[in-house]
Amino acid sequence: MSKPLDYENLNENVKKCQYAVRGELYLRASELQKEGKKIIFTNVGNPHALGQKPLTFPRQVIALCQAPFLLDDPNVGLVFPSDTIARAKHYLSLTSGGLGAYSDSRGVPGIRKEVAEFIERRDGYPSDPELIFLTDGASKGVMQILNATIRGDRDGILVPVPQYPLYSATISLLGGSLIPYYLEETANWGLDIVNLRQSVAQARSQGITVRAMVIINPGNPTGQCLSIANLKEVLQFCYQNNLVLLGDEVYQQNIYQDERPFISARKVLMDMGGPISKELQLVSFHTVSKGYWGECGQRGGYFEMTNISPKTVEEIYKVASISLSPNVPGQIFLGLMVNPPKPGDISYERFVRESKGILESLRKRAQIMTDGFNSCRNVVCNFTEGAMYSFPQIRLPPKAIEAAKKAGKVPDVFYCLKLLEATGISTVPGSGFGQKDGVFHLRTTILPAEEDMPAIMASFKKFNDEFMEQYEDYRGYSRM
Amino acid sequence: MSKPLDYENLNENVKKCQYAVRGELYLRASELQKEGKKIIFTNVGNPHALGQKPLTFPRQVIALCQAPFLLDDPNVGLVFPSDTIARAKHYLSLTSGGLGAYSDSRGVPGIRKEVAEFIERRDGYPSDPELIFLTDGASKGVMQILNATIRGDRDGILVPVPQYPLYSATISLLGGSLIPYYLEETANWGLDIVNLRQSVAQARSQGITVRAMVIINPGNPTGQCLSIANLKEVLQFCYQNNLVLLGDEVYQQNIYQDERPFISARKVLMDMGGPISKELQLVSFHTVSKGYWGECGQRGGYFEMTNISPKTVEEIYKVASISLSPNVPGQIFLGLMVNPPKPGDISYERFVRESKGILESLRKRAQIMTDGFNSCRNVVCNFTEGAMYSFPQIRLPPKAIEAAKKAGKVPDVFYCLKLLEATGISTVPGSGFGQKDGVFHLRTTILPAEEDMPAIMASFKKFNDEFMEQYEDYRGYSRM
Structure with missing residues (x-):
């Protein structure tokens, strides 16, 4: 007799959901690593794992908060600058019981x-x-809000394609319907309102109640920064269609061009004024995992609700209470991120030097990577305007697609596995994010160390160009 | 027109779930605190919030892990003992990228x-x-396993009553059915297999597939420690009825008597030998939040799966991946908890002194509290054998029940609110945990400082005895 937790008896929604960022490619890469192969993990935006050093100031403050007995140690000043000591005292005074006590389930009020x-x-x-909740990373916040939103499989959530699979996986897990809207690769992954209207119309014709729309700005995996005009259109669209807008803005510090700085959906909404600014429901997400902080392992994030009624906020509070409280050190990281050292503070110059260094290097890496991809046979790639990813299109020749079919693999999975085996570069196939039929991509982070970047791109180019050589059939391909 | 996140449009399962530990009483207590009243928060097992000092050794190690640059500081030895430095290096070597990098979604392999x-x-x-997953506290692990188990409202989970409301809330949230089985207050909250059989039979007669059984050992809120004989019966029962057993063993370090030390469900299962030990599915939970650690705010926990197939483990791994990784500092706390200083280590004696001090004081407090409750009019209370709570029965006179009805309150909520207003003691009414009809309780932690305990119990007694005086009707009450 089969047992309750045997595969066939599990919750179907659990079985259905997919999470490609840690899917087949990642598992194979982990195996190869165990066998002794050197793997470059570019599957997930995890800067410290690829050598980015943590910012010194916040780590000093957190260390002191974890060891409050040091604050009375006569030698503490030999090891910690005085402004970090003051900050540690400040954050400890905001908690009731230090880092070892549960906070309020919404997070420490002072933070x-x-x-x-x-x-x-x-x-x-x-x-x-009162409308800001702290969370164990932004993902947990997204899951909380989608959980409150999705009532069943007739509830639809508009999600960009390509998208970050947190959304597809969570919607599956909660038994809702994902309604894709396509970003335009040829328009630098811009958002086309006509396409959005079609997606909603089609969903409605199938009996779906479209309830929410997700935007990721700057884009993951696509790296685009939305313009003010585009954001306005989106807000108007949500207002007209009675949708709550979920604004995933976790990459707001990661901007690599000057034409389109980050602007929050909330600011654009408030600038619009009038009824929309008082009525449109918006939830915005942010994190300590990205930006120049990259403190993924600390799991700190928040969401801010706009135009959400107190009764709903109470319900979300209640559900947050079931897991008692987000981790307190992560909350303090968030406090430090929104409240960094100021000019005149002892740690200010070092903090600015370190954070600028990281951002400037990321900007250079974004350029090296885009140029590198565009120098490869059958690869085209938009510039990474923001976020942490490059998402090149790989024009796979028909023979490669056939070979993939024979191997029982989706074509871009086939390509990415070959890339992994040949070079140790662990990417995520475009199919994990969604893409138009017959078009193939991969996602890689721009996070490998700047000095390693030329060698990595050379290794990629060598693999790719040989792969294309092997599978290309000029007659077949020229007809595509 | 109502908007997507207006109360009436929310997911019904979100609205249905209740979490009394942070419910009406907690909210009222928070209000009173804001108004300047001194509140004794005994609603949640949160030792550091009530003044318990963190153990020094793990905090030193974590501080160093957060500030790895200190490891090269010539002055570090002035502030940190050498064994904490060695341990910090050890844990950093187990991570790939330190505390700021996501770990594997199951947790750091070395931990x-x-x-x-x-x-x-x-x-x-x-x-x-490979069958151990690290989690952001034990609650998150329980939620993951229940999520994999519950397929719909015809799936039932056996939960003790009284129970810790994590279970009832999560089952509501996931749309499953809670099947209560009653613990016997007159048998020191023992578990009666006859009662268990009746619960299952009744659920089946209503078309429910009973899939899992929860035990909390030591008990929350009831404080009992299950005997080996009782655990054997439970395991046999689960085996016969094809149930997965969820063993909530987060209080395994909190034992306040010598007759029944903690024994894990897994050990009893393995000791039984034979087919049951190779077939019965068991998931066991543990945490850094309880014991003499009490590091609630760090959110560290684990679950261990026994007799669960690799295919199911893979599915649980996949879902864990959606939120990327548990917080890494919490994982290191867990490593330190399962691997504390050893005899001969520099920090050993201090660690033993601190941890013994906490446990011995808790044992005394358990006794003071039980005796205190039993000295009150119309209050009877079993001794807290383990865990962190006292769960006295409050025999409310009919007039009090009537007064509660008039005030629109459940009788024990009425009593606990009056207690809060009069004394500042913030408890949780028994109705939040479940209790037999017409019987009333409250839950309080045994965590207030030992030196404050006599005054708290005196203040409770004064309130209670006056309350009883006010509402007691001898003729009415003697008939009960």
């Missing part, structure tokens, strides 16, 4: 206040700490 | 190995690190 002040400075509009 | 070694030392049977 939520600091987040609200940061948002106000950033956007020029006041923000209410 | 999972340390957990397996701890289980083997504890139980005398080998444990497989």
